[in-house]
Amino acid sequence: MTERGYDGFAIDEVVARASVAKTTLYRRWPSKDHLLVALVARIQDEVEVADTGDIRRDLTVYLTAVATGLDRMRRVGRDGAGEADRSAGVVAELVAAAARHPDVGDAVRGMFARRNALPLRPLDRARERGALPTGISSEVVFDQLAGALYYRLLITGAPIGADYVQELVDQVLSTATTASHPDGT
Amino acid sequence: MTERGYDGFAIDEVVARASVAKTTLYRRWPSKDHLLVALVARIQDEVEVADTGDIRRDLTVYLTAVATGLDRMRRVGRDGAGEADRSAGVVAELVAAAARHPDVGDAVRGMFARRNALPLRPLDRARERGALPTGISSEVVFDQLAGALYYRLLITGAPIGADYVQELVDQVLSTATTASHPDGT
Numbered sequence: 001m002t003e004r005g006y007d008g009f010a011i012d013e014v015v016a017r018a019s020v021a022k023t024t025l026y027r028r029w030p031s032k033d034h035l036l037v038a039l040v041a042r043i044q045d046e047v048e049v050a051d052t053g054d055i056r057r058d059l060t061v062y063l064t065a066v067a068t069g070l071d072r073m074r075r076v077g078r079d080g081a082g083e084a085d086r087s088a089g090v091v092a093e094l095v096a097a098a099a100r101h102p103d104v105g106d107a108v109r110g111m112f113a114r115r116n117a118l119p120l121r122p123l124d125r126a127r128e129r130g131a132l133p134t135g136i137s138s139e140v141v142f143d144q145l146a147g148a149l150y151y152r153l154l155i156t157g158a159p160i161g162a163d164y165v166q167e168l169v170d171q172v173l174s175t176a177t178t179a180s181h182p183d184g185t
Numbered sequence: 186m187t188e189r190g191y192d193g194f195a196i197d198e199v200v201a202r203a204s205v206a207k208t209t210l211y212r213r214w215p216s217k218d219h220l221l222v223a224l225v226a227r228i229q230d231e232v233e234v235a236d237t238g239d240i241r242r243d244l245t246v247y248l249t250a251v252a253t254g255l256d257r258m259r260r261v262g263r264d265g266a267g268e269a270d271r272s273a274g275v276v277a278e279l280v281a282a283a284a285r286h287p288d289v290g291d292a293v294r295g296m297f298a299r300r301n302a303l304p305l306r307p308l309d310r311a312r313e314r315g316a317l318p319t320g321i322s323s324e325v326v327f328d329q330l331a332g333a334l335y336y337r338l339l340i341t342g343a344p345i346g347a348d349y350v351q352e353l354v355d356q357v358l359s360t361a362t363t364a365s366h367p368d369g370t
Contacts, residue, residue, distance in 0.1 A: 004187065007285075015213070022348075034330065043291070046253045086290065086294070087284045087285075087287070087290055088280065088283070089284055091284075092280045092281045092283065092284030092285075092286065093281060094199060095273065095277045095280050095281065095339045095340070096277045096280065097277060098272070098273070098277065098339075099214075099272045099274055099276075099277030099278065099339075099341035100192075100272075100277075102213065102272070105271065105272055105342070106270055108340070109271070109340075109342045112341050113341065116341070126214060128294045133235070133359065135359070136344070137352065137356065138220045140333070140352055140353055140356050143332075143333035143337065143343075144321030144330075144332065144333050144334055144353075144357065145329075145333070146332075146336055146340075147326070147328075147333035147335065147337075148328035148329050148332035148333075148335030149329075149332070149333030150335065150336050150339070151328055151331055151332030151335050151336065152234060152328065152332075154283075154284075154335070154339065155280070155293070155294075155297055155311070155335060156294060156297050156298065156301070156336055157290070157294045158328075165324065168325055168328070171321060171322065171326070172324050172329065173330070174318065174320070175322065
C-alpha cells in the first residue's frame with residue numbers, strides 16, 4: 001500500500017509476497033480496508049506520548065509527531081506527489097471506509113479510542129498540578145488540538161507544519177499558561 | 186442523493202427526473218462527486234452567521250447549526266439508520282472524493298474557504314472590542330471549533346450534540362470570558 005496507494009493495492013499480491021495461505025491472511029484482515037486500519041495503527045503506534053511535566057512541550061512534541069505521521073499517510077503510494085498536492089490521500093480513504101463498513105468503522109473508532117487515551121493522561125496530570133484550570137476537560141482540549149490538524153488535512157487543505165502546531169498548542173493552552181506563568185515567562 | 190445515499194445515486198437518473206439535456210447537466214456537474222459538493226454547499230449556505238456582539242452566543246448558535254447540518258448530511262440516503270449508527274456517511278464520501286480527484290478537492294476547499302470566512306468576522310470584531318486577547322488568531326480559534334466537530338464526526342464517532350457544542354465554545358473562549366467578565370458573571 002505504501003508503494004502503490006489505496007487504489008493500486010490488492011490483497012492477492014500481499015498473499016503472494018507474504019508466502020502465507022490466503023485464508024490465513026483473510027481471516028485476520030478480511031478486506032484491504034482492514035489492512036489499511038492496521039497500517040495506520042502501526043504508524044500511530046510509532047508516536048510516543050511523553051509526560052515530562054511540561055504540558056506545553058509534551059503536547060507540541062506529540063502533535064508535531066502526529067502531524068508528521070498524517071503527512072506520511074497523505075503521501076502513501078504517491079511518490080510523485082509534489083508539495084502543491086493537497087490531497088489527504090489514504091487518511092481520507094480510511095475515513096470513507098469507516099463510514100461505509102460498520103466493522104471497519106468499529107475498528108477505526110477502537111484504534112483512535114485506544115491511541116487518544118494516551119495524551120489524555122499528561123493533560124489530566126497538568127490539571128492536577130494546577131497547570132490547567134479545573135473546569136477544562138482534557139477530552140475537549142484534545143478534540144481542539146487533534147481536530148484542528150485533521151480538519152486542515154481532510155477539509156481545508158491548509159498546512160499542518162511545526163509552526164502551526166506550536167501556534168495551536170500555545171493558543172489552546174493560553175488560559176493555562178496565563179494561570180501558571182502570570183509574569184509571562 | 187438524499188433519498189438513496191451516495192452509492193445508490195446515479196447522475197442518469199437526475200437527468201431523467203430533471204428533464205434537462207444530459208450534456209447540460211454534465212457540463213455543470215461532471216461527476217456525482219461534483220453534485221455532492223453542490224449538495225453540501227447548499228446545506229452549508231442555509232446556516233447563517235450572526236454578529237450580535239455576544240461572541241459566545243453567536244458561536245454557539247452557529248456551531249450548533251453546523252453540527253445539525255453535519256448530522257443531516259450523515260443521514261443522507263440512510264432513512265433506516267438508527268441512533269446507534271455512528272457512520273459519518275456522505276461527509277466521509279466528500280472527503281474521499283476530494284482526496285481522489287484534484288478538481289473535486291479544489292471545489293471542496295474553495296467551498297470551505299468561502300464559508301469559513303463568515304465566522305471569522307465576528308471573531309475579529311470580538312478581538313477588536315477586547316472580548317478576545319490580541320494574541321489569539323481567529324483562524325486558529327475556528328480550526329479548534331470546527332475541527333473538534335469534524336474530528337468527532339469523521340474519526341472518533343463521538344456525539345456532537347448541543348451540550349457538546351456549548352462545552353466546546355465555553356472552553357475555547359475561556360480566556361476571553363475570563364478577560365471580559367473578571368467577576369465570573
